[in-house]
Amino acid sequence: xxxxxxxxxxxxxxxxxxxxxxxxxxxxxxxxxxxxxxxxxxxxxxxxxxxxxxxxxxxxxxxxxxxxxxxxxxxxxxxxxxxxxxxxxxxxxxxxxxxxxxxxxxxxxxxxxxxxxxxxxxxxxxxxxxxxxxxxxxxxxxxxxxxxxxxxxxxxxxxxxxxxxxxxxxxxxxxxxxxxxxxxxxxxxxxxxxxxxxxxxxxxxxxxxxxxxxxxxxxxxxxxxxxxxxxxxxxxxxxxxxxxxxxxxxxxxxxxxxxxxxxxxxxxxxxxxxxxxxxxxxxxxxxxxxxxxxxxxxxxxxxxxxxxxxxxxxxxxxxxxxxxxxxxxxxxxxxxxxxxxxxxxxxxxxxx
Amino acid sequence: xxxxxxxxxxxxxxxxxxxxxxxxxxxxxxxxxxxxxxxxxxxxxxxxxxxxxxxxxxxxxxxxxxxxxxxxxxxxxxxxxxxxxxxxxxxxxxxxxxxxxxxxxxxxxxxxxxxxxxxxxxxxxxxxxxxxxxxxxxxxxxxxxxxxxxxxxxxxxxxxxxxxxxxxxxxxxxxxxxxxxxxxxxxxxxxxxxxxxxxxxxxxxxxxxxxxxxxxxxxxxxxxxxxxxxxxxxxxxxxxxxxxxxxxxxxxxxxxxxxxxxxxxxxxxxxxxxxxxxxxxxxxxxxxxxxxxxxxxxxxxxxxxxxxxxxxxxxxxxxxxxxxxxxxxxxxxxxxxxxxxxxxxxxxxxxx
Numbered sequence: 001x002x003x004x005x006x007x008x009x010x011x012x013x014x015x016x017x018x019x020x021x022x023x024x025x026x027x028x029x030x031x032x033x034x035x036x037x038x039x040x041x042x043x044x045x046x047x048x049x050x051x052x053x054x055x056x057x058x059x060x061x062x063x064x065x066x067x068x069x070x071x072x073x074x075x076x077x078x079x080x081x082x083x084x085x086x087x088x089x090x091x092x093x094x095x096x097x098x099x100x101x102x103x104x105x106x107x108x109x110x111x112x113x114x115x116x117x118x119x120x121x122x123x124x125x126x127x128x129x130x131x132x133x134x135x136x137x138x139x140x141x142x143x144x145x146x147x148x149x150x151x152x153x154x155x156x157x158x159x160x161x162x163x164x165x166x167x168x169x170x171x172x173x174x175x176x177x178x179x180x181x182x183x184x185x186x187x188x189x190x191x192x193x194x195x196x197x198x199x200x201x202x203x204x205x206x207x208x209x210x211x212x213x214x215x216x217x218x219x220x221x222x223x224x225x226x227x228x229x230x231x232x233x234x235x236x237x238x239x240x241x242x243x244x245x246x247x248x249x250x251x252x253x254x255x256x257x258x259x260x261x262x263x264x265x266x267x268x269x270x271x272x273x274x275x276x277x278x279x280x281x282x283x284x285x286x287x288x289x290x291x292x293x294x295x296x297x298x299x300x301x302x303x304x305x306x307x308x309x310x311x312x313x314x315x316x317x318x319x320x321x322x323x324x325x326x327x328x329x330x331x332x333x334x335x336x337x338x339x340x341x342x343x344x345x346x347x348x349x350x351x352x
Numbered sequence: 353x354x355x356x357x358x359x360x361x362x363x364x365x366x367x368x369x370x371x372x373x374x375x376x377x378x379x380x381x382x383x384x385x386x387x388x389x390x391x392x393x394x395x396x397x398x399x400x401x402x403x404x405x406x407x408x409x410x411x412x413x414x415x416x417x418x419x420x421x422x423x424x425x426x427x428x429x430x431x432x433x434x435x436x437x438x439x440x441x442x443x444x445x446x447x448x449x450x451x452x453x454x455x456x457x458x459x460x461x462x463x464x465x466x467x468x469x470x471x472x473x474x475x476x477x478x479x480x481x482x483x484x485x486x487x488x489x490x491x492x493x494x495x496x497x498x499x500x501x502x503x504x505x506x507x508x509x510x511x512x513x514x515x516x517x518x519x520x521x522x523x524x525x526x527x528x529x530x531x532x533x534x535x536x537x538x539x540x541x542x543x544x545x546x547x548x549x550x551x552x553x554x555x556x557x558x559x560x561x562x563x564x565x566x567x568x569x570x571x572x573x574x575x576x577x578x579x580x581x582x583x584x585x586x587x588x589x590x591x592x593x594x595x596x597x598x599x600x601x602x603x604x605x606x607x608x609x610x611x612x613x614x615x616x617x618x619x620x621x622x623x624x625x626x627x628x629x630x631x632x633x634x635x636x637x638x639x640x641x642x643x644x645x646x647x648x649x650x651x652x653x654x655x656x657x658x659x660x661x662x663x664x665x666x667x668x669x670x671x672x673x674x675x676x677x678x679x680x681x682x683x684x685x686x687x688x689x690x691x692x693x694x695x696x697x698x699x700x701x702x703x704x
Contacts, residue, residue, distance in 0.1 A: 002375060004375070004376055004378055006378045006380075008582070009376045009377070009378055009379065009582070009585070010376065011375070011376060012375065012376045017373065020372045020373065020586070021369065021372065021373045023354060023356070023363070023364065024356055024361045024362065024363060024364045024536075024542060024679075025361070026356055026358045026361055026660050027361065027543070028358075028662075029660060057409070057410050057411050057414075057543070057544055058409050058410045058414065058564065058581075059409050059564075059581040059582040059583070060581075060582065061563070061564055061580075061581040061582070062409075062410065062564045062581070065563050065564050092563065093563050096562070096563045097563075182582070184376075184582065190376060190584065190585070190586040190587075191379070191409070191582045191583065191584050191585060191586075192409055192544045192584030192586070192587065210448070211413070211417045211444065211445050211448045211449075212410065212411075212413055212414045212417050212565075213564075228413075229410075229411040229412075229413040229414070230360070230361070230411040230412065230413070230534070230536065230543045231411070231543065232542065232543050232544030232584065232587075233361070233542070233543060234372070234542040234543075234544070235544065235584075308378050308381060310380075327376075
């Protein structure tokens with residue numbers, strides 16, 4: 001079980017493991033405040049925002065809910081294209097938040113086209129950047145532009161859970177006003193922290209509600225290096241340590257992640273597998289199962305080689321499998337995984 | 353900074369540190385499901401409930417909010433005695449949840465009397481068991497009994513954040529229907545997990561709302577060893593490891609914690625300090641600052657000896673200091689801390 005090839009949680013960065021092995025830090029100390037501010041500063045850099053990044057103790061889903069509930073008031077109209085499990089989740093969260101939700105459905109694997117969201121009358125558009133369930137990457141800048149041409153006052157919220165530190169992310173430059181992410185994906189840390197990035201424009205438009213996820217209260221505390229509620233400070237240490245290592249050579253890191261994912265697609269396509277997405281996210285390679293081969297067989301073939309992979313979610317359950325090298329894997333580990341994938345395909349594909 | 357004497361986070365249990373140094377586990381694997389179910393089983397034992405314990409990724413405050421929002425519907429009347437910072441928090445959460453809240457105020461350090469809550473017409477009573485801000489322990493069984501005599505249908509919710517694994521806890525036997533706790537106190541793990549214990553009676557009365565904190569959805573997933581949202585699985589491993597170690601000798605452990613806290617009070621009283629609480633919680637020893645000695649002076653005297661202590665919260669800010677041996681400290685470490693405390697008192701108290 002050492003080859004964690006799931007699209008999160010992922011293999012931990014050595015700096016994260018190192019941080020987690022330290023004695024407990026108390027969050028109301030100068031040392032903790034320093035690391036909290038450092039992590040927030042590095043996250044701002046990672047999201048490429050002039051706004052703020054808030055660190056929440058919880059999963060990426062909590063960050064998505066915080067984003068929706070703090071940007072939109074009940075009764076406001078939002079547009080939610082649904083093209084995978086996580087955009088489905090945005091839809092559910094918006095409904096539960098009391099918004100008037102217009103849903104646009106796409107086959108899993110597809111992503112919305114700019115003309116689909118070029119419609120007037122909405123307070124917001126909710127998009128998933130990298131749809132981890134299908135491996136598809138939405139064209140955020142084009143979608144945000146098309147939406148905002150028709151809704152100059154509208155806010156664009158994005159799930160950047162598996163794009164942060166894996167693909168290109170630039171909050172304002174992409175036309176995104178707020179984004180949610182988490183610690184256990186591109187940041188190569190354990191799960192337990194969610195992040196909400198807020199552009200300067202989003203910061204002016206906060207409509208806080210809820211108690212634990214009241215972002216105005218968080219913002220006030222986090223500007224001082226504190227947090228409203230006891231934070232998972234050990235994970236904040238880990239996040240700061242990893243970002244400090246990766247950000248100075250981010251371009252190289254993103255190029256590696258793109259190359260690694262392309263490598264997986266290459267092996268799959270050599271074996272005649274059909275990719276699930278049309279536009280590839282660098283976070284995960286998703287393939288339809290070969291005709292007549294059940295998911296359990298693929299999973300088992302990888303398990304025998306010490307690897308954990310992911311199956312399909314929602315309507316893709318039992319139809320696809322997914323591999324990810326988003327974790328702390330270098331070039332040679334990726335080549336090793338490619339060799340493993342080839343072996344598996346030889347084993348499971350009917351001899352021709 | 354090695355002597356963490358704050359009432360949470362606390363010095364980590366060696367079993368927790370060991371668990372945190374392991375490679376990342378994926379939460380949708382058999383190994384993770386096993387550890388999740390094991391942690392839930394051990395937590396049920398720790399809360400002494402025949403009901404269920406749900407593990408949430410978030411702080412104890414999230415667990416308190418989940419408890420309130422899943423047990424009471426907007427417009428229901430609840431009674432909230434306020435006798436410290438955490439009962440103040442219960443009050444705020446109940447208000448934000450849209451409940452009709454009747455507040456009973458007590459001086460910090462005091463706890464409510466059974467006759468105060470023996471009033472008809474309430475759907476619930478919210479109590480803090482061990483008020484970490486004052487060091488006071490509320491008499492939960494007597495309070496719950498008095499309340500339920502007048503409100504047989506009423507539910508009693510309790511904050512057991514610093515009583516779980518520190519003092520006597522027994523959900524149903526104490527007349528409590530639901531309780532909230534967290535990982536970073538008596539469980540000697542890092543912060544990042546909240547727990548909600550639900551008695552069989554509370555389970556029948558769930559009125560789920562919210563998205564991330566929808567306990568009905570959690571219950572369904574957690575019965576299978578899963579969780580609705582990506583859990584801080586590394587911390588679940590740590591919690592299971594610590595409980596597995598401590599629960600078989602719980603009586604001895606609680607006796608140690610009680611003795612350690614009494615030791616701190618003994619040293620303080622020898623030095624002429626006045627304790628804050630009337631009824632002592634075993635989780636923390638809280639003292640009024642000696643006449644003319646500012647908190648910064650006490651904090652600094654401990655810091656020079658490598659210890660981190662806690663000051664006052666809310667109206668007690670600048671008036672008290674708090675010491676806790678809730679963390680992974682044995683008998684001899686406690687005696688060392690007692691010696692440190694004596695030294696500090698000699699240094700800060702005016703020579704008589």
